[in-house]
Amino acid sequence: MNHDDIILNIRMKKSISTMKNYFFAVKGMDCTARVNKAIIAITGAKRMFWPGGSMDRKTIVFFLTFILGATLAAAADDWFRDAVFYEVFVRSFSDSNGDGVGDLNGLTARLDYLNDGDPATGTDLGVTALWLMPISPSPSYHGYDVTDYYGVNEDYGTMEDFKRLAAEAHKRGMRVIIDLVLNHSSNQHPWFLGASDDKSPKRNWYVWKKSQPTGWSQPWSSGSSSDYVWHALRAGEYYYGLFYNGMPDLNYFNAAVQEEMIAVAKHWLDAGADGFRLDAIRYLFESGPGKGQADTPETHAYLARFYQALKQHKPDCYLVGEIWSDADTVAPYLAVPRELDAAFNFDLAGAIVGGVKDRNSGYINATQEVTLETYPKDAADATFLTNHDQNRVLNELAGKVERAKMAATVLLTIPGTPFLYYGEEIGMPGTKPDENIRKPMLWSDGENAGFSSARPWNAPARVRPGIHVKAQAADPGSLLSHYRRLIHLRADHIALRRGDYKELPLGHKNIYAFLRRHARQTLLVVHNFSSETVPDLKLPAESKLKLIRDITGDSASEAIPPLAAWETRIFEVAPVVLP
Numbered sequence: 094m095n096h097d098d099i100i101l102n103i104r105m106k107k108s109i110s111t112m113k114n115y116f117f118a119v120k121g122m123d124c125t126a127r128v129n130k131a132i133i134a135i136t137g138a139k140r141m142f143w144p145g146g147s148m149d150r151k152t153i154v155f156f157l158t159f160i161l162g163a164t165l166a167a168a169a170d171d172w173f174r175d176a177v178f179y180e181v182f183v184r185s186f187s188d189s190n191g192d193g194v195g196d197l198n199g200l201t202a203r204l205d206y207l208n209d210g211d212p213a214t215g216t217d218l219g220v221t222a223l224w225l226m227p228i229s230p231s232p233s234y235h236g237y238d239v240t241d242y243y244g245v246n247e248d249y250g251t252m253e254d255f256k257r258l259a260a261e262a263h264k265r266g267m268r269v270i271i272d273l274v275l276n277h278s279s280n281q282h283p284w285f286l287g288a289s290d291d292k293s294p295k296r297n298w299y300v301w302k303k304s305q306p307t308g309w310s311q312p313w314s315s316g317s318s319s320d321y322v323w324h325a326l327r328a329g330e331y332y333y334g335l336f337y338n339g340m341p342d343l344n345y346f347n348a349a350v351q352e353e354m355i356a357v358a359k360h361w362l363d364a365g366a367d368g369f370r371l372d373a374i375r376y377l378f379e380s381g382p383g384k385g386q387a388d389t390p391e392t393h394a395y396l397a398r399f400y401q402a403l404k405q406h407k408p409d410c411y412l413v414g415e416i417w418s419d420a421d422t423v424a425p426y427l428a429v430p431r432e433l434d435a436a437f438n439f440d441l442a443g444a445i446v447g448g449v450k451d452r453n454s455g456y457i458n459a460t461q462e463v464t465l466e467t468y469p470k471d472a473a474d475a476t477f478l479t480n481h482d483q484n485r486v487l488n489e490l491a492g493k494v495e496r497a498k499m500a501a502t503v504l505l506t507i508p509g510t511p512f513l514y515y516g517e518e519i520g521m522p523g524t525k526p527d528e529n530i531r532k533p534m535l536w537s538d539g540e541n542a543g544f545s546s547a548r549p550w551n552a553p554a555r556v557r558p559g560i561h562v563k564a565q566a567a568d569p570g571s572l573l574s575h576y577r578r579l580i581h582l583r584a585d586h587i588a589l590r591r592g593d594y595k596e597l598p599l600g601h602k603n604i605y606a607f608l609r610r611h612a613r614q615t616l617l618v619v620h621n622f623s624s625e626t627v628p629d630l631k632l633p634a635e636s637k638l639k640l641i642r643d644i645t646g647d648s649a650s651e652a653i654p655p656l657a658a659w660e661t662r663i664f665e666v667a668p669v670v671l672p
């Protein structure tokens with residue numbers, strides 16, 4: 094290769110990534126139109142990537158057509174970088190058959206609320222993927238203790254209902270991932286019931302000791318001790334159950350367990366699931382007390398194998414893990430050999446909600462920077478505000494709706510795949526215990542909150558008028574309308590989805606501003622973290638940037654207008670700044 098070939102090679106790589114991103118920007122066109130538009134777009138990019146180059150346009154078109162097939166295939170595999178997820182607790186979302194319990198058919202019937210399949214309408218929420226909390230048979234209301242990994246909880250419906258949900262979601266351009274609880278089963282699972290007989294072939298599927306060990310604990314709880322995690326089945330027989338005695342840990346040192354759980358995952362991919370949210374994934378293999386209870390080398394090695402097996406089975410499946418820890422602990426799960434596509438960023442979630450609460454955006458920027466410095470360079474993030482294990486946002490923000498809007502805006506303007514917990518888009522209330530943060534969705538002010546024709550399994554949380562979908566859907570100033578606008582704005586701007594992140598201080602203590610830089614677009618996001626108007630904001634001269642357009646107001650803009658209390662403005666700026 095001579096010098097020019099090497100340069101060309103580098104430029105081609107850049108063009109491939111530009112084209113890949115382009116396909117996500119031209120939604121709603123048929124395939125031929127997409128291909129044509131993409132080629133035009135890329136040859137237009139000639140000026141960006143071939144300054145003073147000697148190749149003519151025809152040659153470039155030839156090269157780009159050649160690589161198009163491979164690019165299309167590759168582009169499909171990281172769809173999650175463009176997605177906005179919605180976490181659903183099926184039991185509490187919508188009841189289709191009048192037994193007071195939410196179910197899969199109820200969710201299917203509500204899909205148009207989430208995404209009507211038409212990118213041109215903004216009357217839906219606009220989320221593009223679902224995460225269903227566990228839907229397999231379980232003795233508990235939440236389902237995180239499974240008794241049949243291959244089945245569907247009969248409260249929720251049947252496997253046919255799941256397949257129909259997945260098909261209806263796919264029709265609307267949405268993906269569906271489900272919770273997979275690998276670490277432990279229910280103590281009512283036939284495997285465990287069998288294993289309680291020490292002659293059973295399933296005995297070695299769980300973790301046993303003849304006497305109560307010492308030095309163990311629940312890693313997240315400083316006051317815990319061995320008897321929290323080792324449970325007596327009978328005299329002289331102790332089993333390991335990290336969370337509680339109803340959830341015995343599976344023995345991942347047993348190759349049969351390893352293979353079984355890969356088979357379970359493939360079973361769900363074949364049924365129409367697009368991937369998994371992997372529960373408590375850092376606790377799979379435990380090699381001893383203390384440090385040996387989490388993030389062990391054996392856990393990393395198995396997850397890499399699990400990931401590879403699933404990607405071979407369904408290349409565009411998505412695996413997101415719950416590793417409730419700091420960036421240093423999470424990073425190895427995202428490194429090569431890859432074990433997950435993404436992990437939930439708990440630190441950042443805390444920083445966003447805490448930062449908005451304390452009017453201190455410094456937490457958010459600092460945590461974002463630590464994440465970017467610590468994670469592998471190409472790692473995708475999974476961002477959120479709260480989930481089914483945390484108090485709801487509006488409670489954390491003392492009921493202040495303008496701050497809940499700001500938390501949503503930050504979530505939807507920073508990098509990562511945002512996950513929204515059901516009900517947060519209307520400001521549903523709820524604080525621990527867990528049942529109270531997992532209450533029925535508030536659809537209306539009608540009987541049973543529009544959730545069911547019968548008395549709901551758990552009383553709906555009614556604290557204030559106006560906290561329901563019906564009222565907020567009709568109110569352009571509502572939290573729901575705010576979420577809808579932001580999610581659609583993100584869908585329409587590639588830099589919001591795939592741009593990098595760089596803080597751009599504007600010299601005002603209440604202003605949180607950053608750039609989202611992508612090869613096709615650079616955006617400047619400016620948040621006012623205060624209840625006062627902030628006038629006279631100027632771009633730093635050394636940034637050499639010029640405002641072109643205010644995409645929040647969709648108008649040309651040459652200067653930053655005064656920002657009202659808790660207001661955000663997003664500007665397209667020139668030139669496009671390559672990261």
Ligand SMILES: [Ca+2]
Binds near residue numbers: 188190194
């Ligand atoms: Ca039902």
Ligand SMILES: [Ca+2]
Binds near residue numbers: 211
């Ligand atoms: Ca729509």
Ligand SMILES: [Ca+2]
Binds near residue numbers: 276376377379
């Ligand atoms: Ca375990």
